[in-house]
Amino acid sequence: MTTLDCIINAIEARQAVANKTSLQTNIKIDGVASLVAAQPNQLAFLAQAKYLGELEHTKAGVVLVSDKFANMLKAPTATQIVLVKDAYLAYACVSTLFTPAVLATVHPSAVIDSSSTLGQAVSVGAYAVIGAGAVIGDGVHIGAGAVIGDGVHIGAGSDIAAMVHIGADCHIGEQVRIHSHASIGSEGFGFAPFAGDGGVRWQRIAQLGRVVIGNRVRIGSNTCIDRGAVDDTIIADDVIIDNLVQIAHNVHIGQGTAIAAKVGIAGSTKIGKNCIIGGAVGINGHLSIADNVTLTGMSMVISDITESGTYSSGTVAMPQANWRRAAVKFRKLGEK
Structure with a gap:
């Protein structure tokens, strides 16, 4: 359990609270819930206009509200409204107050x-x-x-x-x-082919580098980050990585980049700062991707990206008959 005063302090580490002088800061809060489910001893938040109707009937003791909705509010008198610049960010700050202590x-x-x-x-x-x-x-x-x-x-x-x-x-x-x-620093996938009895054989290359991870990085379950072959694999500060991501040896990920689930990044690729990589994106090896690049889900990157912006290559779902016709036309584009 915590007080509204502690909650406001947690929020103000990231942003100002607009109306703190008019609040009863000794209210005790013991959890976070949605506007519909919240009880008087719980906190909720309102960050999107489509939930304004739920605010009218909420039982939450405290609701964090983005200040752009300040003139649209109809809330029960028993609910304390805390106006903030970004209610979703404020909720994120507050949520950490209710995690179990270790x-x-x-x-x-x-x-x-x-x-x-x-x-x-x-x-x-x-x-x-x-x-x-x-x-x-x-x-x-x-x-x-x-x-x-x-x-x-x-x-x-x-x-x-x-x-x-x-x-x-x-x-x-x-x-x-x-x-x-998660596996951090397992051996990278490095082999040199040579001819042997019965066909190709593979000579293992010892992976002598490390994985170096910066501060405030999040790495999801079952994600694998391979150690470098000679130089290090580097994940910079404030990178967030989802579950089931494969990052190969000698990859560099720039500060603040976010990577969604099932992304595969081949060896020695360098990804810039503040990039967003959608789910199931595949990135070829030995490439360079600029800062502030967004790759939408299921894109395949096979060459350098030198300018910031949003890039896509995945084919969106459509009725099967339509897709078959589109596939035939696409295939014909490649014919001489």
Whole structure:
């Protein structure tokens, strides 16, 4: 449970609150809910005009409202309205106040090498493994069954969920969240072909680089980020990565870029700052993508993108008969 005063403080870390002087800041709030479901001890938010009608009947004790709706509000008198610049962003700030606290305990079944260093208030779950020479910063949480390789550095305030694997010598920044079953720093897909008995054979190339992850990065469940072949794979500050993403060796992802699920990025590609990569996008290797590029879902990128903007190549769904006719015409375009 928290007070409205604490909620306002959390919001003001990102934006101003328009009407805080007129609020009863001692109201106690113990959760977040939608406008329809919220109870008097809960907080809701209004960020889109289509939900204005729900505000009239809400039972929420507090509602965060984008100030562009200030002259359209019809709310119950028992509900405190807090005007903010962006109600969705304000809700995002407040939501973190209601996440369960993690106790700073080390489970007796955890295997921690004596040469590793653990900071203050570190939590280590059951059967987790921390390798030789690893350095774990203050307030880090390591979930059950996670494996932290030799020489790994994890910055303060990071959260490593259950069953995550972080390979040797990788560097994880501060306030990073890595979700369950992610693999950071496994061997990249590097092989040299040669002729052998019965056909082509493949000579493994040892992957000698690391993965270096910046601060405030989010990595989703079952995402794989391969270590570099020689140089490092680099994920810059404030990057957010969804579940089931494959990032190959020596890829560089620029600051603030967002990557949706099932994206595949081949080796040695460099992606700029503040890009948005939609679901199931495929990006070829050894490419360069400029800053502020948006790739819509299922696009295939096979050459450099040198200018910011939105790019698409996926074919949208349509009735099957229409698609068959379109496919025939598309195929004929490629005929001589």
